[in-house]
Amino acid sequence: MKEVKSPKKPLIYYYCIALAVIFLLNNLLFPKMLEMQIKEVDYGTFLSMLEEENIEEVEVEENQIVFSDRQDPQKFYKTGRMEDPDLVDRLHAANVRFGSEIVQQASPIVSWFISIVLMILLGQLLSHYMMKKMGGGPQSMTFGKSNAKIYVESKTGIKFSDVAGEDEAKEILTEIVDFLHNPGKYTEIGASLPKGALLVGPPGTGKTLLAKAVAGEANVPFFSISGSEFVEMFVGMGAAKVRDLFKQANEKAPCIVFIDEIDTIGKKRDSGAMGGNDEREQTLNQLLTEMDGFDGRKGVIILAATNRPDSLDPALLRPGRFDRRVPVELPDLKGREDILKVHAKKIKLSESVDFNAIARMAAGASGAELANIINEGALRAVRDGRKFVTQADLEESVEVVIAGYQKKNKVLSDKEKLIVSYHEIGHALVAAKQTNSAPVTKITIIPRTSGALGYTMQVEAQEQNLMSKEELENKIATLTGGRAAEELIFHSITTGASNDIEQATKLARGMITRYGMSDDFDMVALETVNNPYLGADTTLACSPETSAIIDQKVVTLVREQHQKALQILNENLPKLHELAKYLYEKETITGEEFMEILNRP
Numbered sequence: 001m002k003e004v005k006s007p008k009k010p011l012i013y014y015y016c017i018a019l020a021v022i023f024l025l026n027n028l029l030f031p032k033m034l035e036m037q038i039k040e041v042d043y044g045t046f047l048s049m050l051e052e053e054n055i056e057e058v059e060v061e062e063n064q065i066v067f068s069d070r071q072d073p074q075k076f077y078k079t080g081r082m083e084d085p086d087l088v089d090r091l092h093a094a095n096v097r098f099g100s101e102i103v104q105q106a107s108p109i110v111s112w113f114i115s116i117v118l119m120i121l122l123g124q125l126l127s128h129y130m131m132k133k134m135g136g137g138p139q140s141m142t143f144g145k146s147n148a149k150i151y152v153e154s155k156t157g158i159k160f161s162d163v164a165g166e167d168e169a170k171e172i173l174t175e176i177v178d179f180l181h182n183p184g185k186y187t188e189i190g191a192s193l194p195k196g197a198l199l200v201g202p203p204g205t206g207k208t209l210l211a212k213a214v215a216g217e218a219n220v221p222f223f224s225i226s227g228s229e230f231v232e233m234f235v236g237m238g239a240a241k242v243r244d245l246f247k248q249a250n251e252k253a254p255c256i257v258f259i260d261e262i263d264t265i266g267k268k269r270d271s272g273a274m275g276g277n278d279e280r281e282q283t284l285n286q287l288l289t290e291m292d293g294f295d296g297r298k299g300v301i302i303l304a305a306t307n308r309p310d311s312l313d314p315a316l317l318r319p320g321r322f323d324r325r326v327p328v329e330l331p332d333l334k335g336r337e338d339i340l341k342v343h344a345k346k347i348k349l350s351e352s353v354d355f356n357a358i359a360r361m362a363a364g365a366s367g368a369e370l371a372n373i374i375n376e377g378a379l380r381a382v383r384d385g386r387k388f389v390t391q392a393d394l395e396e397s398v399e400v401v402i403a404g405y406q407k408k409n410k411v412l413s414d415k416e417k418l419i420v421s422y423h424e425i426g427h428a429l430v431a432a433k434q435t436n437s438a439p440v441t442k443i444t445i446i447p448r449t450s451g452a453l454g455y456t457m458q459v460e461a462q463e464q465n466l467m468s469k470e471e472l473e474n475k476i477a478t479l480t481g482g483r484a485a486e487e488l489i490f491h492s493i494t495t496g497a498s499n500d501i502e503q504a505t506k507l508a509r510g511m512i513t514r515y516g517m518s519d520d521f522d523m524v525a526l527e528t529v530n531n532p533y534l535g536a537d538t539t540l541a542c543s544p545e546t547s548a549i550i551d552q553k554v555v556t557l558v559r560e561q562h563q564k565a566l567q568i569l570n571e572n573l574p575k576l577h578e579l580a581k582y583l584y585e586k587e588t589i590t591g592e593e594f595m596e597i598l599n600r601p
């Protein structure tokens with residue numbers, strides 16, 4: 001994909017260079033040459049030379065006459081001009097060539113003036129030529145205030161094949177590309193295609209990538225601008241930019257306009273009395289007006305991307321504007337595997353790499369994270385001086401992306417190491433003993449840069465889309481297992497469980513307020529999720545009294561599971577000791593080793 005840059009900057013350079021050259025010629029070269037060769041004589045000498053037909057050429061200027069010697073054409077003279085009405089006749093009579101150029105002998109001021117005029121003309125010509133050259137094809141255009149980057153088709157362009165997974169999104173966008181290629185097919189039936197499509201999904205799922213792929217596939221101009229580029233210091237500037245963008249787009253139809261991160265300008269307009277943000281509202285209003293204003297059949301299609309669809313102004317989403325909503329969700333297992341493969345094409349891999357296993361380990365990872373996993377693996381291979389990337393490299397990089405780098409120089413005291421060992425085995429043991437929990441694949445007590453002193457990795461065999469109440473409860477029990485082991489063995493508790501506590505609380509709350517999994521509240525929603533794609537923070541939608549009861553219920557639920565975990569560990573104390581000792585010595589153990597010891601009689 002090639003980006004066409006504004007030619008403004010180079011032009012200034014050309015102006016400067018032209019200026020400098022002319023300046024040099026004028027002030028340094030010409031005057032000296034003229035001084036050397038032109039001799040000043042009086043008018044009488046001129047007349048007598050004319051009489052004797054000794055003059056070859058003459059140039060009559062406003063206040064002087066320059067002439068050359070017939071005998072020696074390199075010799076020039078000049079003289080002041082007199083009031084002489086029949087000078088021309090006499091020049092004729094003397095058989096003199098006149099009016100032709102001899103030497104440009106204008107005064108410095110006149111020549112300076114002329115050179116400036118020339119320079120401006122030259123500059124104009126040059127810029128005209130450059131604009132023409134750039135505006136030659138149908139893919140590019142002139143530049144206005146909108147700063148929209150224009151992508152022109154090129155061989156390196158991103159295609160749909162570069163976007164793995166996201167088949168539904170690709171299908172919808174393919175239809176749009178097809179409409180731009182043969183609109184007749186659609187208008188024949190009377191169908192009018194949507195004016196706009198909104199790509200929504202969490203960060204890093206490939207929304208921007210998809211839009212670029214549309215540009216690569218569609219053989220039409222593609223305007224790309226980010227919502228934040230409309231945000232200006234002065235009221236009205238953003239609106240002007242919108243107007244300008246659509247003016248350009250209309251001129252170049254059929255074409256695609258892509259507004260990335262549209263939530264920056266498309267936020268719900270305030271109804272508050274304080275007036276809100278004037279600039280943003282004006283920009284949004286202008287956008288709405290422009291979207292209504294243009295003719296859908298002309299072939300201007302507007303794509304936009306956001307990860308905050310909930311915050312968009314409803315007016316943007318009504319039919320006739322962004323009436324198509326294209327979900328770009330986090331990839332499923334198959335999608336993750338495909339994305340890994342797409343990115344792995346760029347690197348050298350050992351033959352034993354099992355993408356399915358990596359994809360299973362990286363549950364919940366976005367496309368951007370998966371791309372990062374591949375790259376981290378390649379970097380690790382280089383660091384170790386290997387020529388290709390192995391399975392181990394990729395597994396380690398999944399952990400890097402999930403938990404951060406290994407903190408090799410962080411020194412845990414022996415006591416701390418022992419506590420962490422029991423804590424992690426506590427998680428793993430509780431998980432393994434509850435039939436519904438996924439088996440552990442790896443347990444480690446090597447500290448990570450994320451702050452984790454150790455962790456237990458669980459990899460589900462296949463993707464789980466639904467979770468039962470029991471499974472959720474077991475998950476909470478597993479989360480409390482670490483702290484439970486500390487209590488049982490050391491009879492004291494540490495700060496090491498903070499992350500577990502956070503997760504357990506979130507799950508327990510969700511069960512009560514959103515999933516209808518408590519007897520007391522039945523199927524009543526007590527919380528609403530604000531922005532599902534960004535952190536999923538929630539707002540309570542109940543009375544303060546109910547809120548207090550919810551808090552109570554959450555505590556009860558977590559306590560129950562905590563007790564269950566304690567009981568499980570208590571029943572398996574010998575195994576807990578054996579496994580924890582083993583982990584303490586080895587620092588990292590695999591799921592197989594764990595199960596082998598656990599099942600050993």
Ligand code: ADP
Pocket residue numbers: 162163164165166202203204205206207208209210305339342366367368369371
């Ligand atoms: P978004 O705009 O949704 O936040 P991007 O499109 O910027 O995400 O994605 C960032 C990077 O992640 C891309 O450049 C690409 O390398 C990778 N990526 C994300 N999703 C995919 C996908 N579905 N297929 C291949 N690569 C992807």
Ligand code: MG
Pocket residue numbers: 207208260305
């Ligand atoms: Mg993006």
Ligand code: ZN
Pocket residue numbers: 423427482483496497500
């Ligand atoms: Zn823990």
